[in-house]
Amino acid sequence: MKRIKPMAAVLLATFAAGGNAVAAPDLKVALIAGKTGPLEAYAKETETGFMMGLEYLLGPKMAINGRKLTVIVKDDQGKPDLGRTLLAEAYGDDQVDIAVGTTSSGSALAMLPVAKEYKKVLVVEPAVADEITGAKRNKYIFRSGRSSMQDALAAASTLKNGSVAFLAQDYAFGRDAIKAGKQALQTTGSKASVVHEEYAPAATTDFTAPTQRLFDALKDKPQPRVLAIVWAGPNPMNKIADMKPERYGISLAPGGNILPIMKTWKAYAGTEGTTHYYYGFPKNKMNDWLVAEHMKRFKAPPDMFTAGGMAAASAVVAALQKAPSGNGDQMAAAMEGMTFDTPKGAMTFRKEDHQALQSMYHFRIKKIQQNEWDLLELVREIPAGDLPLPVTNKR
Template identity: 55%
Template sequence: METIILKKSIGRLATCLALAGFQLAATAADTGTDLVIAHIYSRTGIMESYGKQTQDGLRLGFEYATGGTMKLGGRNIKILEKDDQGKPDVGKRLLEQAFADEQANIAVGASSSGVTLAMLPIAEEYKKVLIVEPAVADSITGEKWNKYVFRTGRNSTQDAVAAMVAIDQQGTHIATLAQDYAFGRDGIKAFKSALKKASLVHEEYLPATTSDFTAAGQRVIEKMKDLKGRKILFILWAGAGNPFRVADLGLERYGIEVSSTGNFLPAMAQYKRFPGMEGATYYFYDIPKNPANTWLVEKHLARFKSPPDFFTAGGFSAAMAIVTALKKTDGDTSAVKLIPAMEGMSFETPKGTMTFRKEDHQAMQSMYHFKIKVDSEVAWGIPELVREIKPSEMDIPIQNKR
């Protein structure tokens, strides 16, 4: 009997040791495997410049957050770069490929709102977290949202509410010019919802590939030329094309001013035509004062011989969100751990502190009221800070159906 008991005890001990050995081996394997981040963005297409900035920022953000090691919890950070070409069907397929075949743990993207909207169901299907950067359409964290979606980029309503600080005044008449797709439509919808004092008298929507803005400009003039009071054409545009050429039609002869949001530096070359123009911006490298932005500006100038741009800061912020979240979960990339860790989570960015709102996972963040200054030695109109618009000052509605 004692021999039988002894044999059973030895057998149980061997099994326990084997299981322990397997668990240790599995833990070692986990810490040794790469942390795979799929970045779906426009390396080509009309938003190519946006994509490159985001990619540069993402890498710089991981570098900053890891002290230059590009490792987290003993794992190498591996970024899969995928070109969606600005096409929703391509972005959807690439994200599915990354999750299904390439073992991506987390995804970041996309440059285009249309592409991003196509990607949202894939994150839900594979139950993996998607960090949305820099697409801004409200519907991403609104009616099309699911719980696997977190957005570090600002949404259209944040743009719109911030813009109101500069131009929503009694007796002001506003016309809008925007692109006829998710970014433009959602943006103007948010803009209209945010208006409290001024009146909206006309809306123009044009294809994203538009190069001739003459007809649209003439329609704006016809609608506004005889109005009394302040008259503003608000332009909301992304990617290719130069809608600011409507000024060639002599808007000033009819007392029509131009206003817009901030933009990436090459696009703001057009702002030099409008000294004193007021608006609100998501980011300009010389505005925020914090350690992350100081590091980013210095590193970017040294590495690329130019300051970081609009979407560079966004990519950086996405990396900071990922690292902050994985430190909270001890490296666990499963959505069941990440989602509760990220809901309500605050993290540092080049814009200062952002916080993922628990209800819709939209990052609450500062915006900046600016006035354009012109310097002959600077290639773009300089958005000088009037004041920081803090998250607590902006009433950003929760638009999803959780």
């Protein structure tokens, strides 16, 4: 007697003989961002960059190896509880293969255990808290964005000696950044002394009192005297500059900010700082495309979080190409040590903590600006190899 083939085998043979094939299911990615709330501008830039990145990498078909890629966008409003809920919804109900998010560090930290619970990869962009790839991380967490320590190491590399005081917002981002700043000075071997830390509420509009305390702390200390400003959202540099720090020999050192904020710094030409992206600095094919297309579509160059969104898209595409099954363990293994292209150039997820190693930039505010977006000149690109980023996670 002839054995009867199982029905599945018969169907497969039939489809093969007829030249047909069962369509593979769509690949799904969730993008979670704080699209309403204080970081709305950052979130919208991230979404724009993410979608443009997929377009650049995948073309109009938006497919990887013949499988259509679907993006599900969710707004966590910068709220940790909502971020946690939305990620669980994405993994559980929406059955996404991989997720990206989010804007707020508080929300991102709340999401980390969810990725571990569902055994699915989460690419963190653009939240910067060091704990994300440090003490709180797990095997499913990868960050394409930079960390607070990478910001701090870039800034510290420009300060060899003298005195520094910090101004930051009085919440997790600000305190994490200043902690990193102090550690970075030690790590880079800087002889600069930290003489004061000032924390102000995020909603502060009158900076007179905190600025005077910073001036008083710095004015008699060894030169150079630097007031480092670490601030998310509307930056207080103009208000601080109006109080004339130069009368005490104090220089301001702002971190890079979004373009609408930096446009207001024109009066402070010559001031130096560090940033993780400015559209005119990187010279590569991906950034050239991003700048040209963004100018064409939005009449303005891409901003730092736009570039970050594109970097996250590149990481997602590379991960799905390496592990198309969507299995989180396989994907996490494939992503360790993975190098992927971004508007800043190639980045690599470090095996030890899954932080993307990347260049940073030392800038100077231009004295002669050719147009409204011609804001910064490059002092030096700081390669990843010059940023001794410590490994702080417990594997």
